[in-house]
Amino acid sequence: MRRLEMILSRLVWFVPTLAGLVVIVFLISNVIPTDPVRVALGENATLAQVEAMRVKLGYDKPLAVQLARHFRDVLSGNLGTSIYSQRPISEDLAKRLPATLELTLVAIALSIALGIPLGVVSALKRNSLLDHAVRVVSVSGLAIAAFWLAMQLQFLFAMKLGAAPLNSRIDGFGPEPITGLFIVDSLLSWDMESLGSALSHIALPALTLALPAAATIVRFTRAGVLEVINSNYVLYQRAMGMPPGLVVWKYVLRNALISTVTQIGLIFGVLLTNAVVIETVFDWPGLGTFAVQSILQSDHKAIIGFTIWTGALIVIFNLLVDIAHSIIDPRGTR
Amino acid sequence: MAWRRAVQRFLRDRAATLGTALILLLIVAAVFAPILSPFPSDVADFHTAHRLRPPDSINWLGTDRMGSDLLSRILFGARITIAIAFIAVGTALVVGVPIGLVAGYYGGWASNLLMRVSDIFLAVPQIVLAIAIAQTLGPSIENVILALSITYWPFWTRLVYAETRSLKNEVFVESAIALGASPWRVMVLHILPNIASAIIVRTSIGMGVTILTAAALGFLGLGAPPPAPEWGRMIAESREFLPEAWWYATAPGIAIFMVVMGFNLLGDGLRDILDPRIRRGIGAK
DSSP: OHHHHHHHHHHHHHHHHHHHHHHHHHHHHHHSSOOHHHHHHOTTOOHHHHHHHHHHHTTTSOHHHHHHHHHHHHHTTOOOBOTTTSSBHHHHHHHHHHHHHHHHHHHHHHHHHHHHHHHHHHHHTTTSHHHHHHHHHHHHHTTSOHHHHHHHHIIIIIIISOOSOSSSSOSTTOSOOSSSOHHHHHHHTTOHHHHHHHHHHHHHHHHHHHHHHHHHHHHHHHHHHHHHHTSHHHHHHHHTTOOHHHHIIIIIHHHHHHHHHHHHHHHHHHHHHHHHHHHHHHTOTTHHHHHHHHHHTTOHHHHHHHHHHHHHHHHHHHHHHHHHHHHHOGGGOO | OHHHHHHHHHHHOHHHHHHHHHHHHHHHHHHTHHHHOSOGGGGTOOOGGGTTOOSOSSSTTOBOTTSOBHHHHHHHHHHHHHHHHHHHHHHHHHHHHHHHHHHHHHOHHHHHHHHHHHHHHHHSOHHHHHHHHHHHHOSOHHHHHHHHHHHHHHHHHHHHHHHHHHHHTSHHHHHHHHTTOOHHHIIIIIIHHHHHHHHHHHHHHHHHHHHHHHHHHHHTTOSSOTTSOOHHHHHHHHGGGTTTTHHHHHHHHHHHHHHHHHHHHHHHHHHHHHOTTSOTTOOOO
C-alpha cells in the first residue's frame, strides 16, 4: 500500500514538474533579449513588415497570453512546424523517439552488464592488480569527452579495421515496423538479416554511450560492496559457515546494488545528454540529430519541442527507477 | 597542526597529486600561452600551404585544416577552458549557495517553491537546457558561460539546502540561536563552515563536468565562433579529415581528457581529506 502511495504522490508531481519545464523553456526563449521576429525576417525588413509579422505570430500579445497559448499548443501536441523537415515537430519527434530509446536502452544494458560484475570483482579482490586496472579505467571513463571517444571508435573499428559500419542505423529498409525498435522488430518478424544489420550498426554508438555510464556503475557498485562486506550481518553469515559465493549473492549484492539502482536513474539522463552529441557523430536518426539539425537551422520551436520531450522522458524514467528502488529497498518508502 | 597532516595525507595520495599537477599544467598553459606556443599568431593566422601536416619537429602536434599549429592553438584554448569553467561554476556557486542557505534556514512555502523550481531544472539534463539557451543567445563564449551558469545553480541550491536543513537541528546551531546570534551570523559563521567541505569537493568535480559540457556545446557549434581555439570546436572541425588526419582530433581530445581527469582526481583526493564520512567512489557529481 505504501509503495502505491509513493508512486501516486510521484505521479501527482509529474504534472507540475512538466508544466514548470514548459514555463522555464518558454521564458528562456522569450525573455532573453533577442527578437525572434527580427531574426526570422532578417536585417533588411521594414518596421511595418516586422509589426505585421509580430501580429501574425502573436508576439504582440502580453507574455501571459503568449504563455497560455503556448500551453494550449503543447497540450494539444502542437509544437509548430520544423524548418528543417517542413513537418509538424511532434510528428518528427515521435518518429525519431524509437531510435534514441533503442540506443539508450542498449547502452544502459551494456553498461550494467559491464559495470556491476567489474565493480563486484574489483571490490572482492580489493587492491589486486585487477582492482587497480578497473579503477584506472573507470576514472578515465568519466573524463573522456563522449563525442571524441565516438570519433576514436569510428576511426579504429570502422575506418581502420572495417569491423563495424561507420554510421546510420541499418542497411536497407529495416524490419517490418512494429515497435520502431529495430532489434525488437526484427526478432518479432524473425528477420535475421535485419537483426544482424541492426546489431552491427548499434554496436559502436551504444559502446560509446555505455563506457562512461559503466564507469559510474563500477564506482558505485565497488563502494557499495565494500561497505556491505564489512558489515556485521555479512560477518555473521560467514561465521555461520555459509559458503562465500552464496553470501555474496544473497546478502552482499542486494544491499550493495541499492545505490547503484539510484545511479541508473541519473545515468539515463547522462546517456540522453551524450546521445545528443553521439547521434550526430554516428548519423543516428534519433532525437539528438534532430536537435542538432534544429540548432544549425536556428529553429527555435523545434528546440523547445525537443527540450520538452527530453525532459518528459527523463521524468518518466526517474519515476520507474523510484519504483524499482522501492522494490529492492522497502526502507525508503515512508 | 591538523592542516599540515591533511596536506601530508594529500601529497601521499598519488592520484590527488597527479590531479593537482594536471590542473597546474592547465593554468601554466593558459597563463604563459603566448610564451610557450611555438607560433602564437597561429590562433588567427592561417598558412594554407602547411595545412594538415602530421606531427613533426616544427609542428609538434601537427597542423589543422588552415595550416595553423595545433600545439599553439591548444595552449591558447586552455584560456577559454579556464574562463568557461571558473566563471560558469563560480557564478553558479555565487547564486546557488546563498539561495540554498537562506531557503534551508528559514524553510516555509517560499523555500518549497524554490526547491520545486530547482527540481525542474535538475529534471532536464544540463546540456539540453544549455543548448536551448545558447542557441537563443547566439554562439559566443559569454553565452556559453551564461547558459552553463543558469543551468548549474540549482544543483548547488539543492545541495546546500539539504545540508543546511540537517544542520539546523544540530545542538551547536540551536545554542547559537539561543545565545542571540542573528540569523545572518548563524548562517555565515556556524552553518556555512560546516558545509564548506561538501561544496569544495563537488566544485572540483563540477569543474570537470562543466568543461565536458562546454566542449560538447563547442562541438555542436554553439561555443566561441571561429577562429577561437576552442577544444570542442577543434574536434568538430577535424571530423571531415578522418581517417587521414588522425592527429587533428587527438590533440584537443587528450587536452580535454587531461584537464577533466585532473579535476576529478583532485575532487576524489579532497573528499578523502575533507569528507571522511564518504568513502572514495561514492558520489559521482
